[in-house]
Amino acid sequence: MAKQHNFDIRRPSGFWAWLRRLLFAALSGLGLILICIAAIDVWISLQARGKLTSDLEQLRPTDYGVVLGTAKFYPGGGLNPFYQARIDATVQLYQAGMIEQVIASGDHSTPFYDEPGMMRDDLIQRGIPAQIILRDGGGIRTLNSVQRLQTEFGQTDIIIISQRFHLERALYQAQAAGIDAQGFVAADAPLNWHARVRAREVLARVSAMIDIHVLRRTRTPMLHP
Template identity: 40%
Template sequence: MLKKILKVIAVCMVLFLGTLFTCNYVINAATIGQTYTSVEKTPTNRVGLILGTAKKLTTGHPNPYYSNRILATVALYKAKKIEFILVSGDNGSIYYNEPEAIKKDLMKAGIPAEKIFLDYAGFRTLDSMVRAKYVFGLDKVTVISQKFHNDRAIYLARKKGLKAIGFNAKDISGRNGLKVQLREYFARVKVFLDLLTNKQPKFYGEKIVIK
């Protein structure tokens, strides 16, 4: 009996790991050559879409993923690789507002307020991509986040009919970076579950024209 149980557990583990690695491989393979680390080599798009994250870590320290995305967005804008910026993030409560925080920091860096548009319902990457197309009317976009996130966002965008490339903000090494990379494996499995079930954004709402 014990041998049968151990055999079942072993098979489940193989299937589980196989699923993780397969989903990761498919997304990586599908997005080869679609992200950029050099501002000069990044194609020009009218709109850059910065994906939100918390400004501070749970420890209270600044979140380097956040600050690096701000720096990447400012660099693209100043190089005239993007004309407008769409900030998509979580605004789940009156105490937590990713888009407003990002807008304030972009403005501090010299980007005019009229060039910044906010998507308050970007609760997930899927929501951000679908809303960029159907709420903000975009046909193509430059996604701004870390590479692992850009790959997933681009894959989702293209499956939803939005042409997307990515500009890679500086990534994070060390223990914090490893934790995020591990979570990304599970997020990529969720991508295929969402596509299989035709998962929709939490909200759509009235259309907003970026101009």
């Protein structure tokens, strides 16, 4: 009678135990990263409490207001609602006598793209005198715009104009740069814009924390290019 041989073709049980440990470690690491990101997001929002408002009566008048730049149009050709709302809010502040001069701060890193110039032109069309509008083309990032308020314009008491999600981060950065800033909340965009913007903002807040607390970039002068 022929001898029967039983062959165990399964991998050693040690391999599966190692794989489970590796998977558990990866999931735990991912979970920890997500918790840290969520904590940073909430922390920056909490730090802005009491510093921003959409009510003019709750603001303290200052000499300068800075409107933070963004693209006026999107690649498809449509008007950016965030941009338009910031222009509206800046005009509202000026007409109410809350600011005497405007700093239009945004990206003008190439001759072909000029956020401050676009904002200046639109503000003039809305009745703000050209001579009180200052352009800051070095505001490539929010941190640049905020820090340059002091290094380029000598201002430490200012009203920052943008949407709430953006203002919370800008106010946190301003505080780290030694600037006493208030935030004036521009109208938000329609709901269908929120998902894409919110995801980007969460990552921007993580970057802001690294800039401030790890790289110490608020201590580095941001001079005009």
